[in-house]
Amino acid sequence: MDVDIATVAILGNAGGALIGFAIAVVATRNQDVPGARQYGWLALAGGCWCVLSMWQLVVSDPAAVKTVYLLSRTAAMQVIGLWVVFALVYTGRQSWLRPSSLVPLFLVVNADVLLLVTDQAHDFVEVAAVPVTQLGTTLVAIQRGPTFAVLLTVSYGLLLFGYGLLTEFLFRSQNVYRRQTAAIIVGTGLPIFVAVLYDFGYTPHPAIDFTPVAFSLNALLVGWVLFKDESLSVTTLSGDTLVDNLPDPVIALNDDCVIIDYNAAAASALDHPDPDGEPLDDLAPGLADHIERGEVFSFGDSFTYYNPQTTSLTDQFGTERGRLVVLRDVTGQQRRQDRLEALQAATQQFIEAGTAEAVAEMAVEFATAVLDQNAAGVFLEDDTVLEPAVISESIEQNVDEELLYGSPTDEPESKLWKTYETGEIQAVSLDQDGLDPLDNALMLPLGSHGVMAITSHDSTLATEDRRYAAILAQTTQVALDQVERERELRQSRSSVQRRREQIEFFNGVLRHSLHNAMVVIRGRAEHIRDSVPRSKQRHLDSISDWCGKLTDMSETIRDINNTVTASEAERLDTVDLNATLRRSIESLRVEYDSVSVSCELNGDYRVQANELLEEVLLSIFRNAVDHNDADTPRVIVTVQQASDWLQVRIADNGPGMSDELKTTVFERGLSPDQTAGGFGLYFVSVMMDLYGGTLWFEDNHPTGTVAILEFQQAVTGDEAEDDPGSDDTETAATEAQTKSHNR
Numbered sequence: 001m002d003v004d005i006a007t008v009a010i011l012g013n014a015g016g017a018l019i020g021f022a023i024a025v026v027a028t029r030n031q032d033v034p035g036a037r038q039y040g041w042l043a044l045a046g047g048c049w050c051v052l053s054m055w056q057l058v059v060s061d062p063a064a065v066k067t068v069y070l071l072s073r074t075a076a077m078q079v080i081g082l083w084v085v086f087a088l089v090y091t092g093r094q095s096w097l098r099p100s101s102l103v104p105l106f107l108v109v110n111a112d113v114l115l116l117v118t119d120q121a122h123d124f125v126e127v128a129a130v131p132v133t134q135l136g137t138t139l140v141a142i143q144r145g146p147t148f149a150v151l152l153t154v155s156y157g158l159l160l161f162g163y164g165l166l167t168e169f170l171f172r173s174q175n176v177y178r179r180q181t182a183a184i185i186v187g188t189g190l191p192i193f194v195a196v197l198y199d200f201g202y203t204p205h206p207a208i209d210f211t212p213v214a215f216s217l218n219a220l221l222v223g224w225v226l227f228k229d230e231s232l233s234v235t236t237l238s239g240d241t242l243v244d245n246l247p248d249p250v251i252a253l254n255d256d257c258v259i260i261d262y263n264a265a266a267a268s269a270l271d272h273p274d275p276d277g278e279p280l281d282d283l284a285p286g287l288a289d290h291i292e293r294g295e296v297f298s299f300g301d302s303f304t305y306y307n308p309q310t311t312s313l314t315d316q317f318g319t320e321r322g323r324l325v326v327l328r329d330v331t332g333q334q335r336r337q338d339r340l341e342a343l344q345a346a347t348q349q350f351i352e353a354g355t356a357e358a359v360a361e362m363a364v365e366f367a368t369a370v371l372d373q374n375a376a377g378v379f380l381e382d383d384t385v386l387e388p389a390v391i392s393e394s395i396e397q398n399v400d401e402e403l404l405y406g407s408p409t410d411e412p413e414s415k416l417w418k419t420y421e422t423g424e425i426q427a428v429s430l431d432q433d434g435l436d437p438l439d440n441a442l443m444l445p446l447g448s449h450g451v452m453a454i455t456s457h458d459s460t461l462a463t464e465d466r467r468y469a470a471i472l473a474q475t476t477q478v479a480l481d482q483v484e485r486e487r488e489l490r491q492s493r494s495s496v497q498r499r500r501e502q503i504e505f506f507n508g509v510l511r512h513s514l515h516n517a518m519v520v521i522r523g524r525a526e527h528i529r530d531s532v533p534r535s536k537q538r539h540l541d542s543i544s545d546w547c548g549k550l551t552d553m554s555e556t557i558r559d560i561n562n563t564v565t566a567s568e569a570e571r572l573d574t575v576d577l578n579a580t581l582r583r584s585i586e587s588l589r590v591e592y593d594s595v596s597v598s599c600e601l602n603g604d605y606r607v608q609a610n611e612l613l614e615e616v617l618l619s620i621f622r623n624a625v626d627h628n629d630a631d632t633p634r635v636i637v638t639v640q641q642a643s644d645w646l647q648v649r650i651a652d653n654g655p656g657m658s659d660e661l662k663t664t665v666f667e668r669g670l671s672p673d674q675t676a677g678g679f680g681l682y683f684v685s686v687m688m689d690l691y692g693g694t695l696w697f698e699d700n701h702p703t704g705t706v707a708i709l710e711f712q713q714a715v716t717g718d719e720a721e722d723d724p725g726s727d728d729t730e731t732a733a734t735e736a737q738t739k740s741h742n743r
Helices: 005-028 036-058 062-090 099-109 111-117 147-170 178-199 211-227 264-270 287-293 331-352 356-369 393-398 415-422 463-527 534-565 577-591 613-626 659-664 678-690 717-722 729-734
Strands: 127-134 137-144 250-254 259-262 306-314 320-329 375-381 386-391 426-429 440-445 450-456 573-576 596-600 606-609 634-642 645-652 694-699 705-712
Touching: 005 036, 005 137, 005 211, 036 062, 036 211, 062 099, 062 111, 062 127, 062 137, 062 147, 062 211, 099 111, 099 147, 111 147, 147 178, 178 211, 250 264, 259 264, 287 306, 331 356, 331 463, 356 375, 356 386, 356 450, 356 463, 375 393, 386 393, 386 415, 386 450, 393 450, 415 426, 415 440, 415 450, 440 463, 450 463, 463 534, 534 678, 573 577, 577 596, 577 606, 577 613, 577 634, 577 645, 606 613, 606 705, 613 634, 613 645, 613 678, 613 705, 678 694
Parallel strands: 596 634
Antiparallel strands: 127 137, 250 259, 250 320, 306 320, 375 386, 375 450, 426 440, 440 450, 573 606, 634 645, 645 705, 694 705
16 A cells, blocks of 8 residues: 555654643643753644644645745744753753843844745745655645755754753763763754755655654653653762772662662662662661661661761752762671670679679670670689689580689699789680680789680680770779778678777766766765855855766767767758757857857758757857957857858957967867867867868958858758759758868
8 A cells, every 4th residue: 555655744743743742741740850841842842843844734835835834944943942942951051041142042043034034125045835746746845045054054053062062961970860861862863863864855755854753752752751761860970989899888769769779789788689770668678767867777687787878969950869878887886886885884783793703793794795705704813722703604614624723833834823913914825725616715814803714716816805805804803893892891881880889888888877976976965065054055056067067968978979970861950050049149148147149040041960059059159258358258140141051150359360270270189278178179070070061260350250160051841842853851961062161
């Protein structure tokens, strides 16, 4: 059956028009693709070109053919101009598309159209519509003059310019669309090749130009590449970025987290011979989340740890189109970190161990489990003999019993004892000792306690293993030191407890005997009162008063003894400072008739102390009066807040105190002529220390001394409720803050 070439051309142009218009619609729906909008206009112009070419074939009137040819030529020239615009945008040169460059571009592109429209005015172009019969088909063909060759040259120059832009972009180092660009270049060659054939006369009929059809086919191919084929959308930057022989896995992902490139290490890690085109989560569930977080991880059944490092793959517009992920193998670093964390976590358990055997057991367990060694043992010294405290089962099974002991009399010299004696780490070979399968051992001294031995099947212990073994040995030695100190402390506490019980016994006997003696003395004094002249009875009153004072002193000594021997939590209580000050001042006024005492209390003050606080304050008052040479001794008492502390300031108008005496007045060894009762201030110093407070002296102006007693402020029940973060009174008493003062 004969084929009508005109029908083929008409049908081809009709199909090309549909393709062009369809691609234009698809482009409007994919605006995120680089160059999509410009390519949509280009496809639309190509579709119009096909419609006009088809119209030109069905028109038989020469004048009408010339008119349609003008329209068709206009559409063809817009295709050339839009092709250049698309090439500029796709290759990232949209900054070139300014009015100052676009206007000259389209003037050059449409030069032929302008000449055809103004032909009557200048007659520069020749256009003739001539019926031509060829292959049995008669169609009206357009014939052009010599000027047309110049216009064709300009048109091909613009086409090649766009082609050159794409070719340059293909080899650009930052082109993440390399495969896509290559497909566009190859597809673009088809319409250019067909146009060259037509312009040089290689056509089945002079009136039939298949270039619009070829362009539409090219538009279909490029549209598919741009909008549908994701395998060509994003690729890695260059071969030198993705090195196939790199030991770390490298994966290139598009924005849908689909693998688009990889190296051999990645294929091995993913356990897939060819993961290209596979969603990452299908091959390794959860791996994408690890990469997104950027944290060290392991996946699958692997004990390998990876640290993901991600580089964005951006297009020529700076838009992220994918990611290049390098999974750095950090197994060694992670293993070291895990060991350090495990050792740090175990340190507290080591320190809290109650016996040397418990410490040894933890050390052996840690060496075999965390340091990945085959066996270990801890040998402790007992009466100049190193004996196995805890050893691994493999050592017990493979080592003769006599080799598990060490002493200075061993022949040949014991490796264990040599390590203990020299205090130096030794790496020893066990091959000649017949200890197969144990090949070697690392002997580590534990100070005066003994030796730790760590054995291995390997020929040598790695430097890193030796380092961690040394840390473990040091930790074990510290723990053994702690056990030894705790043992000595328990013995010391037991001794102190015995001494305290003895002191309490003798003090109790002394107080009881003293109390009975005072009762007898006072009773005998009262018995002879009626026989003593009234003028002499003042001596009996003095005897009775001293009996009372000595009895009270014995009770005070009992309270002091209880305070000194009590624990910190037992000795402190909440004491009303205001009431205690008032009682102490009243007692002072009874003792000293001529003293002038004033007290300023501007709040409800409570401190951490006990029942001896009144005696402490009274001792300071007595010291202020006893050393006062003024006609009228005057004492002024004030209380002021100092952060969480309360300062009781007791100022007198006496002669003052030298700087040297301020620093030595609290010492126990001062003679009475220096302080006239220095024992009282020593007692005050001891009690303030037990209260967790501070005592010092300052100069008073114009004369005298100021004694400053600083107490921990007590937290009342209401204050504790208002401040949930505060501890109870007993806890606050045991957590005294240390304060320093210039004395």
